Amino acid sequence: MLFDLPDHNTLYQALLVRDTAYDGQAYVCVSSTGVFCRLTCPARKPKPENCTFFGTVGECIDAGYRACKRCHPLQPMAMADPAIAALLAALDERPDFRWREGDIERMGFDLSTVRRSFKRQFGMTFLEMARQRRLRDGFETIADGGAVIAGQLDAGFESASAFRAAFLKLIGTAPGNLSADPLLFADWVPTPLGDMIAVSSRSQLHLLEFFDRKALRTELRRLAQSAKGHIGLGRTDPSERLKTELGMFFKGRSAEFQTPLAYHGSEFARAVWTALRHIPAGQTRSYSDIAVWIGRPNAVRAVARANGANQIALVIPCHRVIGADGSLTGYGGGLWRKQKLLEIERQYLPSKKDHSTHVTG
Structure with missing residues (x-):
């Protein structure tokens, strides 16, 4: 199913x-x-x-x-594995603590066993879970105009080098290398499907990706190069408008995005991305459908590459493209997210009998 x-x-x-x-x-x-x-x-x-x-x-x-602290949804996992129970309790007691492998060993647990248990139950390791809790606080402190040291402390890092390394791994740029006079601004965007990063100028959105997308650091590095290193943290009119529109989207109120976009790609890629934006919410198309729509019926593979190169997720809805056989096919944000996005968008179908198989617009 x-x-x-x-x-x-x-x-x-x-x-x-x-x-x-x-x-x-x-x-x-x-x-x-x-x-x-x-x-x-x-x-x-x-x-x-x-x-x-x-x-x-x-x-x-x-x-x-x-x-939730009333219904304890983690309790079944904790009861099934004493190590999970102990580590989750320790994380709740010390959410700002910088957990290391040695801390897990000192609690008497085997690292490989703990890693397998957390990956099996939660899809992430214990250390990844702890790190995720802390980094967002530091990111938002700097985005609000706070000093790097304040972001470091808010993220619970005693070591500046450790905060630098974690920040570098997260967005591909160390906090000390952020521009004081940026042309592009990175902003943290929480969504029900996971936290995203938005990069925008004062007039256009240039990137919107989930933090766990493998290609994110490469995309950010290219944007930084195009801005000649002038990239920093902060909120802009496009990023604030985007957050409002995403909120409406996830609440089921509107699938329309009017945030101005900046395309970074060839003329062919831009034609593909334009075609993607013409797919109505709640409907899907195949790569061959898109190729026909842009007048290049034999360029199916090139369409697939352009689809994968899209760096403005959700707004340019590459998740609406599926295989000719109806399979989900690949998605940089993870197939589970693609499935959830398509499920969310079913509520935007104008009627149950509207199942057109051609791009309109």
């Missing part, structure tokens, strides 16, 4: 009645509180537009949500 979970309305009704049939099978992430819960949680029920549903705890954590 393309979608593992029932639709949003079904899951929201299950949340309202605390349906035990979904316990351990589905979780709700609440954007207004930043927490994720079991569907049987006794807490006050959130509004439906503030809810996003996932099938695993790992997806909830990867999307930036923390576990």
